[in-house]
Amino acid sequence: MATQGASRVPFGDADDTADVAVQRPWRMRALLSRFGDGIEAFLGNSGFDRGPWLVVALAAGIGSWFVLGEPWQWMGAIGLALLVSIASQASFSRRDERAGLRLAGSALGIAFALGMALIWVRSEMVGAEPIARPALMQLDARILDREEQPAEGRVRLVLAVRDAENARPLKLRVNVPAARDDASFREGARVRLRARLMPPSPPLLPGAYDFARSAWFKGYAATGSLVGDVELVEPAPPASGLIASIQRSLSGHVREHLDGPSGTIAAAFASGDRGSISEADEVAMRDAGLTHLLSISGLHVSAVIAAAYFLASKLIALFPWLTLRIRIPLVAAAIAALAGIAYTLLTGAQVPTVRSCVGAMLVLIALALGREPLSMRMVAVAAVVVLFLWPESLVGPSFQMSFAAVIGIVALHNSRPVRDFLAPREESGARWFGRRILMLFATGMVIEIALMPIVLFHFHRAGLYGAFANVIAIPLVTFISMPLIAVALVFDLIGAGAPFWWLAGVSLDLLLEIARTTAAQPGAVKLVANIRLATLLMFLAGALWIALWRGRSRLWGFVPALIGVGMLLSTPTPDILVTRDGRDIGVVDEDGLVHVLRESKGSYARDNIVELAGTEASPILLSEWEGARCSADFCSLPITRNERTWHVLVAKTRNRIDERQLAAACERADIVIADRWLPRSCRPKWMKADGRFLEKSGGLAIHLSDERFDAVVDSQGRHGWWRPTTDR
Known part of the structure; x- marks a missing residue:
């Protein structure tokens, strides 16, 4: 036994073993030190800037709250982030020279935890419990907001009412037909009405x-x-809703002087009012990659601020006695800032506008101080402002598209090759102009690439020729249309704006013609089925890595981006789509055509089915499916996938069916779909998607090849806005 014990220590005695044990922490510390040295060297060589990455961590915390579904998961994620922050401080000695590395790790963990806490608190503060069930209610309400939508023939009123039954205030949105509207129904007025109300869908x-x-x-x-x-x-108090009233008056004034589609576009530029733009024009602008021109964002705010800065500088320079006593750039920047803030408030202060206004303010400050105006830190500060005001905007397309475009522009123009390409040199005017046009096209390409995965994720379709259309459309809007609208409004003060309105109308007609022509080209639109969140995250991770690092390190960002491309290309199209109430379904054949249960052209359900199937072809009735057998109450159809034939039984009506016959039919079917509760005797081989099942799961996307299905409930968790029908 003694020999066996001695064999465990090959050298020395027990005291030597104790010395080795004492040395192990020092070896571990040395290993951590070498690891820290490697990270420090990488960060130094890659141009690491903590500011933008802190905002990325803040956004990651907000986004994780939406992805994680349970409160214990939110608390666990906050605790883990704080633990990482503490561990980063404790990993190295306080005498270690890598204080910056410790600070960065600690700050990133705190930013992540702060983001998750921020959106959680925001949800608890502003979230409103929906009404229990559809109801016809008599309302005595105060108008909080009024949104005119002439293109839809209606006005939307946001109302504040008192729920007498539950003793709580309610905020409601009611659509009022234009024929029953009155100009006195504005912010602050008290009204009585009867409305058919539904919980938010x-x-x-x-x-x-x-x-x-x-x-x-x-x-x-x-x-x-x-x-x-x-x-x-x-009636509303005289000063109530002053900005909204000015916005509506300005929009009406523009449409009064400029008729037709061009007038609706001009109203959007002048006041942010998109309610008059027809659906056909919206679709054409979107498919041409020009829809960003309709949303008041960086382009419009920058144009207004640049114009104000230029005019203020030139006007001040006309007075020599004044120029000797003030700093022209500083005063012009202040005037331009006021113009930008006024335009932001006038156009509704939406997320892209606020982001653009904050960014423009930072640019003006940088110009006034003689600093670099175009930087990622500027974008980071603008993102922080928006996320602290509206953290929920992170998961919306407006925030994502707005910041993706700006980050792409800043990263492109701060890269060394582009700086060298745009550097001043002795050359002819034609060469100078050609380089600017080429740079405009390259910028459009970068924006399209940055926006493509976001647009496909949210809208399942994207224009492919936007870079070409934007080369003409952006200068047209920036240097011709918007200045003409501004000049026309100024000359309207003396009744001489008509010629300028005509010229503005011609330029906007040209813009719409560019959109319609581009959208009508073969292959102008890319449609995909519903892509997964993981695919979008891969694209975003790669894009952020490329944008925020410098040098060769940024090339690593192409790895997740290419993985995202592969995931996008392999996105499967669902074989069967079932809406949350089971009344509408879509079955996709091997040619990509969609077969629907009911002939309901233009319905919201049918449009969603066609969109999520990733096809533009008009749907066909289910009764025309090869091998389908349909009666007045049911349709039975065979679907072949991977050499296996699935038998699907779909209910068409709610008529009473003999239970024994129904049970026999269910026994022969693999899948049964119905918009009502079916008896327990109905037992298909794989799935019974009846009313009972759909109330808990929500809508379904069924993939027969993989024998799986995606349900709406999978992405909801226990957030306040999701309650299965059985809980209502």
Whole structure:
């Protein structure tokens, strides 16, 4: 036994073993030191800037709250982030020279935890519990907001009412037909009306628009439509809704002087009012990659501020006695800032506008101080402002598209090759102009690449020729259309704006013609089925890595980006789509054509089915499916995938069916789909997607080849806006 014990220590005695044990912590510390040296060297060589990465960590915390579904997961993620922050401080000695590395690790963990806490608190503060069930209610309400939508023939009123039954205030949104509207129904007025109200709707299908989530953060307990007329009980105070009234007056003034589609576009540029733009023009602008021109964002705010800065500088320079006493750049920057803030407030202060306004203010400050105006830190500060005000905007397309475009522009123009390409040199005017046009095209290409995965994720379709259209459209809007609208408004003060309105109309007609021509080209639009969140995250991770690092280190960002491309190309199209109520389904054949249960052209459900199937072809009735057998109450059809034939039984009506016959039919089917509760005797071989099942799961996307399905409930968790029907 003694020999066996001695064999465990090959050298020395027990005291030597104790010495080795004492030395192990020092070896571990040395290993950590070498690891820290490697990280420090990488960060130093790659141009690491903590500011933008702290905002990325803040956004990651906010986004993780939406992805994680349970409160214990949120608390665990916050605790883990704080633990990482503490560990980064404790990993190295306080006498270690890598204080910056410790600080960066600690700050990133705190930023992540702060982001998750921020959105959690925001949800608890503004979220409104929806009404329990659809109801017809008599309302005595105060108007909080008024949104005119002439293109839809309606006005949307946001109302504050008192729920007498539950003793709580309610915020509602009611659609009022234009024929029953009155100009006195504005912010601050008290009205009585009767409305048919519904709880905010969850996604119709996996990947569809989540109105319930949007309504939760807007505080809507219900939405609905007017029944009867609206009675004005108390008019609005004179000063109530002043900015909104100015916005509507300006929009009406523009449309009064400029008719047709060009007038609706001009109203959007002048006041941010997009309610008059027709759906056809919206679609054409979107498919041409020009829809960003309709949303008041960086382009418009920058144009207004640049114009104000230029005019202020030139006007001040006309007075020599004044120029000797003030700093022209500083005063011009202050005037331009006021113009930008006024334009932001006038156009509704939406997320892209606020981001652009904050960024423009930072650019003006940099110009006034003689600093570099175009930097990632500027973008980071703008993102922080928006995320602290509206953290929920992170998961919306507006925030993602706005910041993706700006980050792409800043990263491109700060890269060394582009700086060298645009550096001043002795050359002819034609060469100078040609380099600028080429740079404009390259910028458009970068923006299109940056926006493509975001647009496909949210809208399932994207224009492919946007870079070409933007080469003409952006200068047209920036240097011709918007200045002409501004000049026309100024000359309207003396009644001489008509010629300028005509010229503005011609330029906007040209813009719409560019959009329609581009959108009509073969292959102009790319459609995909619902892509997964993991695919989008791969693209975003790669894009952020490329944008925020410098030198060769940024090339590593192409790895996740290329993985995202592979995931996008391999995105499967669902074989069967079932809406949350089971009334509408879509079956996709091997040629990509969609077969629907009902002939309901233009319905919201049908449009969603076609969109999420990734096809532009008009749907075909299910009864025309090869091998389908349809009666007045049911359709039975065979679907072959991977050499296996699935038998699907779909209910068409709610008529009473003999239970024994139904049970026999269910026994022969692999999948049964119905918009009602089916008896327990109905037992298909794989899935029974009846009313009972759909109330808990929401809409379904069924993939027969993989024998799996995606459900709306999978992406909801226990957030306040999601409640299965059985819980209502």
